[in-house]
Amino acid sequence: KAGVTQTPRYLIKTRGQQVTLSCSPISGHRSVSWYQQTPGQGLQFLFEYFSETQRNKGNFPGRFSGRQFSNSRSEMNVSTLELGDSALYLCASSLRAGGKHTEAFFGQGTRLTVV
């Protein structure tokens, strides 16, 4: 079956702009989580959506937001971009929420560069 698809793969934006990233989970998966990955910081949790509801949110400013559609596809939006937002943004899909009993499948990520 098809894996997790993230688009676009690469983005270059200017400070102050906003950006929207997209994630299509594996068919049948209703949970989508977003992570920010930077060198030395590992995978930092942004938020998780399950059945169109945000279940949890990480310690990121309100400029980071997301949503999930009825087909489980998810989008993440970052407004008023800052240089420090440059990172690899990964989404992960899973059958169940919370990560307790089921593995997560990651997409290839979107590499965002803010200049």
Add this chain to the structure above:
Amino acid sequence: QQPVQSPQAVILREGEDAVINCSSSKALYSVHWYRQKHGEAPVFLMILLKGGEQKGHDKISASFNEKKQQSSLYLTASQLSYSGTYFCGTPLRDFGNEKLTFGTGTRLTIIP
């Protein structure tokens, strides 16, 4: 608070063994292990669901000590293909629902 992994980095020669540790200050209900090769997405290795559980496939195995709130990943007779960054993950609850939280990673380099 994310799990702590040790060591942060390790370099091995092909055929040598490695142990990567993951510990948490909070109770662990399950532990995931993932490997991420350079420029690629993290790939699921295994999940341990209860204390005392041990799992493995090929020459990679893991154990989960619920009482000590830690898990260890064992790589025996390492191969070049084992190079990458290894992450442990565990569902942690700060406020609200659990979220799959990852450690900072262990970079493993295998040299011929």
